[in-house]
Amino acid sequence: MTSEGMRDPKHYQLGKTQFDPDLIKEVEARGGKNAQMCYQCGTCTAGCPMTQRSGLRVRTVMRKANLGMREVLDDPDLWLCTTCYTCSDRCPRRIIATDAIIALRNIATQEHKVPMSMIKIMGSIAKTGHGVPNSEGNMKKRVLLGLPENPPTTHTYPEYIKDINKILEVTGLLKIKEEMEAESQ
Secondary structure, eight states, X not given: OOOTTOXXXXXXXXXXXXXXXXXXXXXXXTTOTTGGGOOOOOHHHHHOTTTTTSSOOHHHHHHHXXXXXXXXXXXXXXXXXXOOOHHHHHOTTOOOHHHHHHHHHHHHHHTTOOOHHHHHHHHHHHHHSOSSOOOHHHHHHHHHTTOOSSOTTTTTOGGGHHHHHHHHHHTTHHHHHHHHHHHHO
């Protein structure tokens, strides 16, 4: 088959959109159980607290995943899900869309399709144990409230940062971070 975009008989392309019918199977294998059962009622998007604040539309993510539209892996909105599970709590089909989104993020990460802002956050986690480290302003507010300057996290117990880095290393995230930083140079 010589049609443009054909990698093998199971994958096809329409315009710039690549379709991979195995994508949803991979999502389900990675924890997005029953994702194929989504019938696009929109309850997930209607209940999502990020819908009003961003471009995240859970329904759209689920539709693209079910159609095998690999472009969903490039969508920066995929990373706006706060994993609050509101969509899952309200789903009439009991689909855990949050887990499907996490699975899509994992696939995107392996394919180096992570926004650089997330790579910077990963660097902050590796360095401080926090995606958003404690700031001088926050420290002052904590003291005014009668709290210790630092919360009881790695700010207070920096010896645990080595354990966090071990997790990042074992999961392969440090390597992906380094590779993506090198690619962006």
